[in-house]
Amino acid sequence: MAFSIEQSAQQARQAAIQVAQLSSEQKTQALLTVADTLLSNTQEIMAANRKDLEHAVANDMDRAMQDRLMLDEQRIKAIAQAVIDIAHQPEVVGQMSEAQTMPSGISVQKMQIPLGVIGMIYESRPNVTIDAAALCFKAGNAVILRGGKEALHSNMALAKCLHDAFVQHNIDTAAVTVIPNPDRDILNTMLTLSDDIDLIIPRGGEGLIRFVSQHSQIPVIQHFKGVCHMYIDEFADASKALALLENGKTQRTSVCNALETVLIHASLAESLLPNVAEMFAKHNVKVHACAESLPYFAQANVDVTAATEADWEAEYLAMEIAVRVVDDFAQGIAHIQRYNSGHTEVIVSESAERQQAFLQQIHSAVVMVNASSRFSDGGELGLGAEIGISTSKLHAYGPMGAASLTTQKFVVTGNGHIRG
Numbered sequence: 001m002a003f004s005i006e007q008s009a010q011q012a013r014q015a016a017i018q019v020a021q022l023s024s025e026q027k028t029q030a031l032l033t034v035a036d037t038l039l040s041n042t043q044e045i046m047a048a049n050r051k052d053l054e055h056a057v058a059n060d061m062d063r064a065m066q067d068r069l070m071l072d073e074q075r076i077k078a079i080a081q082a083v084i085d086i087a088h089q090p091e092v093v094g095q096m097s098e099a100q101t102m103p104s105g106i107s108v109q110k111m112q113i114p115l116g117v118i119g120m121i122y123e124s125r126p127n128v129t130i131d132a133a134a135l136c137f138k139a140g141n142a143v144i145l146r147g148g149k150e151a152l153h154s155n156m157a158l159a160k161c162l163h164d165a166f167v168q169h170n171i172d173t174a175a176v177t178v179i180p181n182p183d184r185d186i187l188n189t190m191l192t193l194s195d196d197i198d199l200i201i202p203r204g205g206e207g208l209i210r211f212v213s214q215h216s217q218i219p220v221i222q223h224f225k226g227v228c229h230m231y232i233d234e235f236a237d238a239s240k241a242l243a244l245l246e247n248g249k250t251q252r253t254s255v256c257n258a259l260e261t262v263l264i265h266a267s268l269a270e271s272l273l274p275n276v277a278e279m280f281a282k283h284n285v286k287v288h289a290c291a292e293s294l295p296y297f298a299q300a301n302v303d304v305t306a307a308t309e310a311d312w313e314a315e316y317l318a319m320e321i322a323v324r325v326v327d328d329f330a331q332g333i334a335h336i337q338r339y340n341s342g343h344t345e346v347i348v349s350e351s352a353e354r355q356q357a358f359l360q361q362i363h364s365a366v367v368m369v370n371a372s373s374r375f376s377d378g379g380e381l382g383l384g385a386e387i388g389i390s391t392s393k394l395h396a397y398g399p400m401g402a403a404s405l406t407t408q409k410f411v412v413t414g415n416g417h418i419r420g
Contacts, residue, residue, distance in 0.1 A: 005186050008144060008177045009196035012117045015174035016142035020114045024091040026169065031087035031134055033165040035080040038130065041161050042076050048157035049126065056150055064254035064317050068124040069151055079130050086134045086384035092403045093140040096411070107413040112406045114140030116198040119190055120387065121146045121212055123204035126154035131378075131385040132201075133162055133176045139405035142175045144197065146190065148204070149182035156180060191216040201400075203388045206315075221400070222392040225315040226256030226343040228373045231332040231358070233349035234265040238272055240370065241348040242279060248346065248373040250283045253318050256389065257344055257376040260315055261322040263332045269293065269325045276323075277302050285319045292325040312339045329354060333361050340364050342391035344376035365391055365398030 022030075038045070049071040056066050097110040118141050120132045129145055136143035147155040159178035166173050179186060191200065194217045201221045202212040213220050230248060232241045248259035264272060273293055277300035280287055287297045287304040288311040297304035311322040312335070326332040336345055344366040347358040355369045366376040376399065378386025383401025390396045396404040 003179065003181050003186070005144075005179065005190050006193065008174070008179070009117065009190070009193045011172075011174035012142040012144055012177055013196045015172040016114065016117050016140075018172050019137060019142055019175050020093070020140040022140070022171070024093075027138060027140075028087045030165060030169045030171055031083050031137065033168055034130075034134065034162055035083040035087070037161040037165045038076060038080040038083070038158070041157070042073055045076055045154065045157045045161070046071060046073070048153040051153040052126075052151050061150065065124050065150070067252075067254045069126065069154070071126060071154060075127065079127050082127075082131060082379060082385040083134045085379070086138050086402065089138065089384055089402060092138070092406055097408075099413075104417060104419065105414065106417050109411045109413075110408040111411050112403070113409050115405055115407055116141060117196055118143045118387075118405065119146070119193075119197045119200045119218065120144065121187065121190075121200065121202045121204070121208065123148040123208060124150055125203075126151045126158060128203060128387075129155045129158045129178065130162070132387045135383075135385060135387045135400075135402050136405055137175060138402040141405055142177075144177045144179065144190070146179045146187055147182075152180070152182060188215065191218060194218045201388050221388060221390045221396060223256070223343075223389050224391065225341050226258075226389070227260050227313065227315050227339060227341040228257060228344045228346070228376070229261045229263060229336045229340060230259050230346040230348065230373065231263045231326075231336065232265060232268060232272065233329065233332075233347060233351065233354050234267045235351035235354055236265075236268065236348040237350055238268070238275070241272065242275055244346065244348055244370070244372050245276065246279050246283070249285060249321055250319065251372075251374055253316070253320075255317075255374075256315075257373050258317070259321060259346075259373050261312065261324065261335075261339070263324050263326050263335055264293070265329070265332070266292075266325050266327050269296075273297075273325075274300070280321075283319060285321055288314075288320070288322040290324040293323045297323075315341070329357070333358070336362055336364075343389065344368065344373045346371065346373050365389065 095112045099107045099109045118136050122128045162176045163173040200216050200218045202209045206224045273296035277297045281300050281302050288307040342364050345362050345364045346368040378399040386399040389399050
């Protein structure tokens with residue numbers, strides 16, 4: 001039988017009614033069973049993932065994408081642990097705000113409620129299948145997951161684990177639908193089903209997100225790219241700055257919270273840049289350098305080119321970075337305000353005054369003081385996992401956990417009150 005996205009969306013709408021009525025304990029136990037099922041099916045998941053990896057190699061997929069695609073025992077354990085973390089988070093559905101009594105005598109509160117049906121569109125990373133499913137379920141929603149063709153075998157294996165766990169708890173398996181056909185026509189139709197799908201969350205390359213934003217008839221959470229900056233202030237601890245830069249750029253390059261531009265206060269250039277160059281050389285980092293910083297990298301035999309305007313806007317997702325020496329704090333702030341993508345910005349400084357000025361003037365979704373940009377992640381920020389990172393300010397901003405997948409309704413209580 002051919003897959004029907006229209007029918008699946010209708011089934012998800014019905015499943016969402018059941019999920020919204022589950023108790024906190026029922027959701028917790030179901031999610032714990034999901035985690036157990038993932039672990040007990042590790043070998044089956046890895047076997048499916050190998051098919052996707054073989055196809056990726058045969059089609060010359062770049063290494064960053066292959067890294068996102070790969071599942072091994074350690075990553076599957078991490079995925080399962082994220083589900084456990086989500087399961088044990090405080091309940092968000094049904095939470096009530098403090099009551100306010102109006103002059104009329106009525107009592108007014110707000111209650112957190114599920115959004116309904118979430119449509120998730122993503123590329124490469126099969127862990128998103130589980131993260132998104134668990135977070136949507138925790139928030140009382142159903143979800144329709146449309147992964148990329150490059151991860152189809154992996155996603156279907158993960159979907160089986162989800163469904164096996166739901167069956168054990170008598171939960172409608174339509175609460176999580178993984179689309180088994182990557183056909184673009186199905187995606188195009190999905191984006192029109194506003195009667196059954198309440199929100200679309202695309203997660204992947206800028207091209208995918210712009211396509212979804214332009215064609216969707218359903219509200220879209222946007223995250224076009226992660227151009228993350230580190231500003232190293234004149235009052236920075238040099239060793240701390242170097243360690244944060246190394247971690248932010250080189251630990252894992254294929255993720256959106258990796259650093260793409262570092263700005264260095266001019267007073268530190270002479271003392272700090274030789275050490276930066278040595279560190280980049282060790283990791284084979286390609287550098288796009290401003291005129292003032294370029295000689296330091298050339299002398300250290302780093303792969304370096306002169307930075308262009310395009311480099312300040314680039315998301316490399318590779319061992320590659322843009323470097324600029326700025327005259328002062330104001331120029332550093334102006335650069336970030338001009339070129340940021342709304343994702344994550346870091347200041348390295350021992351000056352409390354500079355730290356506060358940075359926090360006041362930079363309004364990306366995550367702003368950090370003396371911490372690695374790699375912490376800009378739902379799991380690290382206490383969300384258990386994230387369904388995505390919103391760089392648009394409505395209705396969520398930054399890493400999105402279960403609470404971001406709810407909305408609020410007014411609850412009004414009276415005792416026969418009528419309006420005069």
